[in-house]
Structure formats: structure tokens, C-alpha cells
Amino acid sequence: MRKRIIVIGGGIVGITAALELQRRRNSVTIIDPKKPGRETSYGNSGVLSDGSVVISNNPGLRKKLPTLILKRSNALNYNIGFILKSLPWVTKFLSYCTDLHLDHSSRALRNLQSFSLSLHLDLIREANADSLLRKTGWLKVFRSDASFKSYEMELRVLKKTGVGHTIFNSEQLRNLEPSLNQIFKHGVLLHDACSVSSPSGLCDAYLSIFEKLGGKVLQAAATTLSYSDSWKVTMKNNHTLEANRVVIAAGPWSAEIAEKLGYKIPMGWERGYHIHLKPRLGASLQRVVHDVDRGYVMAPQQKGVRITSGVELNDRDAKVDEKQIRNSIHSAREALSLGAELEDSAWMGRRPTLVDSLPIIDKGSRHDELWFNFGHQHNGLSTSAGSAMILADLMHGVTPSIDPSPFRADRFKI
Template identity: 40%
Template structure:
């Protein structure tokens, strides 16, 4: 999503753009999300409440977060920086930065989806955060007031209101919070593919090839690929969790790690339906209606990007999801795995690389890359052309980590 968005935003400003990807656009990290275009995703995972949950997470049996000890031991710097960002003093500026991105997410997607002819994939029904515990109503109300202070619309729901909104949801939840300023799509990959097709229809070039490396030239940058070399005045690195691999040989050591996640699709029993994605807080999963069934997504796994899969988390949440909604048989026999690219402060890196004129960076959007891809592209393209970006680019500057 981020790479295609950057290509579209630059093309709109008159650039001739070549988009190089080893797979079809939307087939990697952007494929496996809950499809939510989220206005309310403004609180980073590493916020002060993480400290309260840390003892439970350290047992390494929680559905929300699992880790591979060897991976953590090989990346102590990233872990320490990630935890340091959970200090209360670091929260407000990061919330403001994320808010500046998510406030543009839905309006930009609506415009682009209309232009790409895929508006039928958009559901403007929001998403639900659900609680099972007796403290649910109090928590829902507190969060609603907090979001109201940040100009994000939400509505607390009691058991009866939940049943009215989602009649096929089993009545096991004490409360919910309906995030009304958000939307969702029925197949994220199809939306990215539609944006890519729009880019190609407007004269953009898409090359499916493995990129072996990037090097500076007297006139700009050269990408060496299995399809041959490509030269350009500027280069944009938007390789998601693979971005750091291409920058390290250039002397740019980016503290990029990944939060892995898994999903499966299930059919609903007896014609049951959900009108929007839901997040079961205490059971630590999301369930989203998709074109090919109901997508069940797991929590975070801190492991090397390419380590073998571990299905423990998604296996753990499946019984809870079936308690909540009548899921039937699995649609596919495989379990999808992906890696969300995350920097220690949970903010993306958007801007020109230090000491590398013409090399631009756009990655690290963690869990909200699908939502914030278009605004990321617009910020980057505005910086390239000297325009005023739609959001303050300072919090996303590469110079906060690269010198």
C-alpha cells in the first residue's frame, strides 16, 4: 500500500514513475490485515499501559504478544528503545503524530477508491472494540471520552445496543465501543491492486522483479534487478519490513524490527453475518468480514521476519472467536503470515535520507500501513516537490534515527 501510494502521489505531480516489486502489488504485508481504515489508531502499542501488561507478556503464553527469546537477545537495542518510548513523557507527541496521519486516511481512501472504481469494496460502518469483563462498560465510556477529546467519534454500547447493531454476535460481551469515524474494505489486496492498476492506466510502469541492490550514480540512483538495471533521478525505498536490508549497504543503519502476525479465513455458519470488523480485547484477536470469508487475525509475534511460522497464537484465539461468532470450517488449508515494519517509536519514516540526495524513505507504518498509505505517499511527494505536506513531516523525519 505505501509503495503504490508513493508512486501515485509522485505521478500526480508529473513524475514518470517505475514501481518495482518482487510480487504483484498488495501481495506482501498489505495483504494480511483486518481491512480497517482506522481513524482511531492513534495510540501506539508501546504506550505507558504496556508496563502493566509486561509481566503477563513475559510468560510468553499470551495471545496478544509472543516472542522468540533468541530474536530479542539479538536485537537488544531495538527492544530497549521500544520500551523507552513507552514512557508517559513520550506519549502525547506520538499520539499527535499518528493523529495527523489517521485524520486523512478515510477521506483520501474514499477519493482514491472512487477514482480507481472500487468504491463498492468500502464499508463505512466503523469497527467494534469489545469487552467480556464486568469492567467493560466503564472502560468503554472512559475510552469514548478520551477519543472525544481527540476529535474522534465513538459510541459506547451496552449488551442490548450491541445485539441491535450486530444481531448475529453471540451475547457474551458486556460492552463495546463503536468507532464510527473509521471504515473497512472487503479485500485489502484488491484495493492495493486497484490503485496499482490506476497508476498503470495513467502511464506508470510496474515491473515485477527482485531488486538485488541500490547504488548512487552521477545523475541519481540505479536499482539492479533481475530484469536489468533501472536508473532514475530519485529513488523511493518503500519495501516495508525489507527496507533496512537495502539501506544497510549504503551506510544507513535503520533500527527497523517487525511485528509478525497471522490470519485465517472461516465460513460463517447458518448464514450468520457481521457488518463490521471487531476486536475482542480480552481474547486478543480481530475478526473481519471479507470477500472470501471471515478473517481471523492474531496478535503480535516478536520474531525474525523470516523465521518459521508458529501458529500458537492463532490456534489459541480460535476457540474464543467461535464463542463470539458462529465460525464454521476454514476456507483455506494454509495460514497466512506477514511482518509489520516497526520503528522504536511506532512512527513511520518519511523523508529524504541524510547524506544521500535523491534517496527517499517511506516505511515503518507498523499496524496502520493500509490505512495511512495514501497520506504517507502524499507527504513524501510534497516533500520531494517542495509543497506543503498534508501533515507535519517533522515527527517522521529519517534524521531522528539516521545521521
């Protein structure tokens, strides 16, 4: 039977969920205080990965902790006040640094990402967004033998989970990415991964299919949710919308919304920055490149080369701290011939992270017709389409194409 469904949050996760639910003949409204696709889903590196399967809280993290705590790696910046305040969350996050959880999470992410990538390729075709798509893989580069050696564990997991990859030496790298300066000794190409030259352009393209199918978008923030027979969602403008079902897909804001209904979601956020730089004449990248030693990414985008930073642990809405992105730009200039910065200040987004680094895609346990789809961390662009399909299957009583159990809500006491 056709249901009225409200999707709270119009990032890539909310948009793809709304689109799939609309296809299944529901009447769907997205509500978001901003134009959809203008928060975390706007500023990422654009990788549609099939092989980002090693989560940050892996067994190797403990060994790296002294370097990270002493802020000797640009991959992590943190605010000590935030860490102290969030110690229970941080401790729980670190408790997942086990071989057992690495095995479990890498299989779950591999399944979700390869499923999702094939769905994205279909959606991109349907949305006439092929001009955004690059099927050139996703390249990790290493400046020293030592840093490549410490990537051994990741390589083992790539092999174990069947992620297609090729190892390159410095000379082969020169042929693969001729514009890269010759400072890299090794490279690993995830050759089946894809990327897009504008993540917000992709959101717009998917949204236009949703709207063509009759989906509605309301620009407002959900403030209160209540349920008796049906859901009533009140928005900041005091307008109330009624529906049979609600999906919370508000990325880093999801825990705050679910908390209003009594759920304690173990969510943190890993902030990240970007700035675009103009490539100098003749310099161009064929694919997204991750400079592993320096903890940043160079993503060729419509606007220029987007430099994205690693992880900053701080309050979700704390003031911007440009230290990490400044270091990243400095390192990127060593790697590629780059000209002027194209913005006056850095963009900042928040990766929504659950303590075990896997999303929740499931029904809320204590409410009728409440659904969760959030916590996609570093991979939400990649995993959104697959998450949407799992959500819609579970909602419609269909067995999902991949095992949804790693994404169940009851793995936590919430």
C-alpha cells in the first residue's frame, strides 16, 4: 500500500533513500533546512569506492596512537577539550581496534560498497550525469619504502575481501599520473573504484529524478517528532507534516534528532575541510589521489583541484581551524603544480561516525514506522545507493541483495 514517508535530511544518503522509496510507489517528502546536498555530501572527495574497507579504528591504530596524540601526523587534528569530554565515546571507538572487528567490518563494507557502486552506475546513467563520472580508479601514493611497508595490513585486507588493486613503482606511477611530481616511490590503484567531478552535482542529478517521479522537497528543519497512529513532524517554521513513516537520514545531525525520541546513538563526527586550487598550465590528475604519508587527498573537480583534509575531532559546530588544510595545501604543492587558491576560506564538513565505523540501516526498535539510515562515516557518497536499497527492502519486507545484519540498530543498546 502507498505510504506517506518523510525523509529527514537531504544529503546523499537521504536523497538516494527518498528516490528508492518513491520508486516503490510511496509518496515521499524530503525535509532539510538547506538545499539538499549542501552539507557533508557537498564537499567530499567524490570517490565512489568499492574498496574503502579498512576502518580507522583498526588494529594498527593503537601503534599509531603516540604519533597521533603528539600531533605528528597531518591525518588527525584534535581539540583536547573535546576529547576529554568525549572520553567514553573515544574509548568505545578504540575498543573496536581488533582483528575480529576488522574482519567483520571489512566484509560488510566491501559488500555494501560493491553493491552500491553498481547501483550508482545505473543511477548516473538514468540521471544523464555521465559527464560527472570518471572510471579511472582511486590512487594511494607513498613517499617512502617505510610508509608503503606500513600499508601491508591494508593490502592484506584488500586481497582478502577481493578488492581489485594494482601496485605501481615510481616509474609506473609516472606513466599513470604524469603530472605528479616525482616524489612518490609506490602507489596502489583500486582500479574498479570510480569518482565524480562534483558530489553536489550528483546530488542535484539524483534529486531531479526524485522530483520528476513526484517527490517533494521542503526547505525546513525538523524540530519535533511525535507518533500516535501517524507521525507528526513539526518544523522550525511551525508547519507540521503528517506521514505514515519517518526516516532519519540527517547524517551528523541524526543522533540529535533520534535523541528526541529517547534513542542514545553512539555517534561522533570526524570533521574535514576542503579548498580548491587552480592547477598550473599542463598539470592535471586523471583520478583522485591520496597522499598517504601526508594524510590528505587531491580530487580533480569541476572547480579545480579539491584538496581535502584528514580527520579533525572537535565539537560538531566548533569554530573552523584551518591548520590541517593549510598543511595539506603545503604538501599538495610538493606533489602537483598548483596555482592560486580559489576560495577565501575553507569549507568544513562532518563525517557522521558510529563507534564501530558502520552505518545503521534499520527500523527504530521502540517506535512504529521509524527508520534509521545514518552513520556512513568516510564512505557515505559511495555507500548511499546500496543503503537506500537495503532500507527500502527491509521496509517492504523484501530480502535485501546483501546481508543487512552488520547494519542492525540492535548491535548497540540504544
